[in-house]
Amino acid sequence: MATTTDPLLEEIQGPTPGQLLRRRVFGHHGLMIGGGLVALLVVVAILAPVLAPHDPYAQSLLERLQPPVFLGGSWEHPLGTDHLGRDYLSRLIYGARVSLMIGVIAALISGLIGTAMGVAAGYFGGRVDMVVTFLINVRLAMPVVLVALAVVAIFGGSLQVVIIVLGLLLWDRFAVVMRASTLQVRGREYVAAARAIGCSTPRIVLTEIMPNIVNNLIVVVTLEMAHAILLEAALSFLGLGVQPPTPSWGLMVSEGKQMMLFEPWLVMIPGIVLFLLVLAINLMGDGLRDVTAPENRS
Amino acid sequence: MKRNLITGAVAASAIMAATGAYADKASDTLNVAFTKELENVDSYFNSSREGVVMQRAVWDGLIYRDPSTNEYIGNLATEWNWIDDLTLELKLREGVKFHNGEPFNADDVVYTVNFVADEANGVKTQRNVNWMKSAEKIDDYTVRIHLKNPFPAAVEFLSGPVSIYPNEYYAEAGPTGMGLKPVGTGPYKVVSVEPGKHFVLEKNENYHDSPKGQPTIGKIDIRTIPDVNTQMAELFGGTLDLIWQVPADQSEKLAEMGQFTVANESTMRIGYLTMDAAGRTGNADNPFADVRVRRAVNHAIDREGLVKALLKGKSQVVYSACFPSQFGCSQDVAEYEYDPEKAKALLAEAGYPDGFKTEFYAYRDREYAEAIASFLNAVGIETDFKMLQYSALRELRMSSGTPISFQTWGSYSINDTSAITSQFFKHGSLDDTRDDEVKEWLDIADRATDPEKRKEYYAKALQKIADQAYWAPMFSYNTNYVFTKDVEYTPTADEVLRFHAMTWK
Numbered sequence: 182m183a184t185t186t187d188p189l190l191e192e193i194q195g196p197t198p199g200q201l202l203r204r205r206v207f208g209h210h211g212l213m214i215g216g217g218l219v220a221l222l223v224v225v226a227i228l229a230p231v232l233a234p235h236d237p238y239a240q241s242l243l244e245r246l247q248p249p250v251f252l253g254g255s256w257e258h259p260l261g262t263d264h265l266g267r268d269y270l271s272r273l274i275y276g277a278r279v280s281l282m283i284g285v286i287a288a289l290i291s292g293l294i295g296t297a298m299g300v301a302a303g304y305f306g307g308r309v310d311m312v313v314t315f316l317i318n319v320r321l322a323m324p325v326v327l328v329a330l331a332v333v334a335i336f337g338g339s340l341q342v343v344i345i346v347l348g349l350l351l352w353d354r355f356a357v358v359m360r361a362s363t364l365q366v367r368g369r370e371y372v373a374a375a376r377a378i379g380c381s382t383p384r385i386v387l388t389e390i391m392p393n394i395v396n397n398l399i400v401v402v403t404l405e406m407a408h409a410i411l412l413e414a415a416l417s418f419l420g421l422g423v424q425p426p427t428p429s430w431g432l433m434v435s436e437g438k439q440m441m442l443f444e445p446w447l448v449m450i451p452g453i454v455l456f457l458l459v460l461a462i463n464l465m466g467d468g469l470r471d472v473t474a475p476e477n478r479s
Numbered sequence: 480m481k482r483n484l485i486t487g488a489v490a491a492s493a494i495m496a497a498t499g500a501y502a503d504k505a506s507d508t509l510n511v512a513f514t515k516e517l518e519n520v521d522s523y524f525n526s527s528r529e530g531v532v533m534q535r536a537v538w539d540g541l542i543y544r545d546p547s548t549n550e551y552i553g554n555l556a557t558e559w560n561w562i563d564d565l566t567l568e569l570k571l572r573e574g575v576k577f578h579n580g581e582p583f584n585a586d587d588v589v590y591t592v593n594f595v596a597d598e599a600n601g602v603k604t605q606r607n608v609n610w611m612k613s614a615e616k617i618d619d620y621t622v623r624i625h626l627k628n629p630f631p632a633a634v635e636f637l638s639g640p641v642s643i644y645p646n647e648y649y650a651e652a653g654p655t656g657m658g659l660k661p662v663g664t665g666p667y668k669v670v671s672v673e674p675g676k677h678f679v680l681e682k683n684e685n686y687h688d689s690p691k692g693q694p695t696i697g698k699i700d701i702r703t704i705p706d707v708n709t710q711m712a713e714l715f716g717g718t719l720d721l722i723w724q725v726p727a728d729q730s731e732k733l734a735e736m737g738q739f740t741v742a743n744e745s746t747m748r749i750g751y752l753t754m755d756a757a758g759r760t761g762n763a764d765n766p767f768a769d770v771r772v773r774r775a776v777n778h779a780i781d782r783e784g785l786v787k788a789l790l791k792g793k794s795q796v797v798y799s800a801c802f803p804s805q806f807g808c809s810q811d812v813a814e815y816e817y818d819p820e821k822a823k824a825l826l827a828e829a830g831y832p833d834g835f836k837t838e839f840y841a842y843r844d845r846e847y848a849e850a851i852a853s854f855l856n857a858v859g860i861e862t863d864f865k866m867l868q869y870s871a872l873r874e875l876r877m878s879s880g881t882p883i884s885f886q887t888w889g890s891y892s893i894n895d896t897s898a899i900t901s902q903f904f905k906h907g908s909l910d911d912t913r914d915d916e917v918k919e920w921l922d923i924a925d926r927a928t929d930p931e932k933r934k935e936y937y938a939k940a941l942q943k944i945a946d947q948a949y950w951a952p953m954f955s956y957n958t959n960y961v962f963t964k965d966v967e968y969t970p971t972a973d974e975v976l977r978f979h980a981m982t983w984k
């Protein structure tokens with residue numbers, strides 16, 4: 182296509198959908214910044230063993246609380262060391278694994294539960310809808326942090342427990358949004374047409390409805406991912422999330438808290454990284470919604 | 480940048496101070512912070528350090544031990560004599576009055592002793608009182624205390640945790656009433672109590688001629704502030720005059736600032752690991768039943784490193800299961816030097832070449848607990864770190880034991896080995912070892928009246944405890960006291976804040 186110089190031909194053909202999509206993606210600043218940051222953190226998390234300058238668990242009591250380079254520390258520990266002399270940068274890098282893993286898996290679990298319930302309610306309506314709506318209301322009546330705290334207090338804090346608890350708690354928004362979106366599209370002509378030619382229900386849901394509501398799903402996925410990451414940090418901060426010595430950003434904030442008055446960077450560094458990750462995920466979600474929304478496709 | 484933040488904090492707290500109650504030397508009020516909530520001011524019904532501090536301020540014991548010379552001086556009693564091994568006769572001081580006006584006499588001593596010695600009344604730390612059988616009034620100012628068994632440390636205990644309550648008032652108010660409106664004979668009387676949160680003490684103008692000395696500061700205002708940073712901010716802002724139990728790192732920084740007096744004193748508290756040697760947890764695979772594993776744990780910990788880098792101050796490395804100054808605390812025991820390789824070899828010998836996984840419990844000093852866990856991880860003992868509240872962990876240890884837990888014990892500042900070793904190795908609910916021989920020796924040592932015999936048997940028990948590595952004693956604690964330049968105070972080595980010994984400069 183690029184070889185042709187016939188202006189007429191080019192006008193008839195126009196840009197392909199792929200080209201259009203690429204143009205929308207690259208023209209969207211929020212998406213580029215957010216996506217870039219998230220991609221960077223994912224790479225960092227995956228390559229943690231290669232990138233981390235030190236063992237995140239190696240304690241050296243003689244090298245405690247060294248300041249980061251920008252506060253007069255040495256390049257041996259670019260972000261300083263924590264209260265047990267562990268390299269802060271390495272713990273930050275390994276902490277990215279924990280945060281991202283919790284975000285992704287919790288959002289996946291709750292996404293599956295919420296989407297199934299929401300689409301079923303929206304598509305079938307009637308009694309199914311009543312039951313699902315009731316469940317959503319029950320779920321909304323429970324404060325997430327409180328329930329998570331109680332469950333973790335009973336079963337003990339560990340990575341698995343935190344992931345499962347958050348996964349089972351954060352499905353409400355998926356259910357609400359998916360139900361509303363399904364309600365909107367289920368009366369459309371193409372759904373009626375599919376039904377008229379005798380398509381099975383799973384086929385209608387999967388190939389007619391889902392593609393048209395998936396952009397909403399993406400936004401909710403990113404929102405809930407960010408939500409789960411923040412909740413994990415909160416739980417760990419309270420000492421009920423991931424247990425030491427596993428590096429987690431929330432735990433790092435908690436451990437640095439005691440020294441906050443004199444060594445504020447102990448709290449600020451993980452705090453800033455946490456803030457950036459959540460911001461990036463939200464920007465990416467917004468951006469993805471913008472470029473995939475049906476009304477923006479033309 | 481650091482300086483700016485501190486100045487900012489100071490400014491912020493100064494604003495707070497301007498709006499809050501600003502009190503200091505001018506208003507003759509000393510503002511003090513407690514870190515933990517004190518559950519009940521009644522000293523027989525709490526087991527915390529804050530409780531000991533209140534006890535020494537509000538009540539008096541029959542005898543007093545001078546914290547600097549360790550000499551016993553009469554307080555509410557003026558003389559005491561052993562009639563026989565089981566009977567101690569005391570002459571009481573005349574003319575002493577309780578804060579509510581009730582006169583002090585033999586009835587108060589008899590009532591208090593009989594009340595606390597009765598196990599059914601549920602005194603929290605039985606060890607403090609269960610050596611007494613009963614008390615008997617001879618005349619208004621003479622009492623006899625009858626012991627269950629010979630107990631040479633009786634005088635030490637009478638000068639420590641056993642304080643005398645007013646009989647009429649206590650009979651009526653009980654522990655709950657006493658906790659809300661405490662009445663004693665001590666140098667300070669309690670003006671108001673907001674349970675767990677706020678206590679106001681006022682100088683007892685009619686304090687008797689006690690070896691504690693006369694109180695000088697008019698009012699002590701104690702608030703519970705759990706967060707150290709908040710405490711420091713209030714200290715900067717002037718709404719607190721004295722904070723204590725300040726972590727080592729922060730104390731160093733506060734000392735650098737030069738505006739405050741930072742005093743460091745050792746305490747009788749020691750930190751140790753206790754291991755499930757007796758198999759109380761009922762775990763199918765209990766590595767701690769093997770002495771080699773327990774020795775490995777002992778070798779895995781860099782005690783010097785912990786003391787130098789984390790505890791600092793006057794802390795010392797401890798190998799014996801008691802605090803060195805305590806009577807009978809023999810230091811002639813097996814010392815396990817820091818040697819991770821040896822620890823690994825011992826683990827391999829015990830059948831754990833790749834280490835094992837265990838739950839690791841702790842209740843305070845998360846930082847130390849993490850450092851200790853990390854030493855264990857380094858030799859292959861993978862820890863499932865569990866931080867519980869003190870009461871929750873105590874319950875758990877009493878009911879089913881724990882595989883390994885980081886514990887501390889301050890002996891209620893009782894300068895006698897029976898206050899720690901006998902507390903934990905005589906098959907009580909917190910004894911993780913249940914060694915009959917050790918119990919037998921401790922029984923002999925606890926009851927013998929001959930000091931040399933006591934020393935000999937404590938030493939035997941402590942040597943076996945160390946040899947069998949039932950515990951991994953690690954370090955003694957120290958406390959940092961930080962106070963404004965207006966306050967004059969010399970802390971003592973027993974972690975008790977003595978308000979009556981504080982003066983304004």
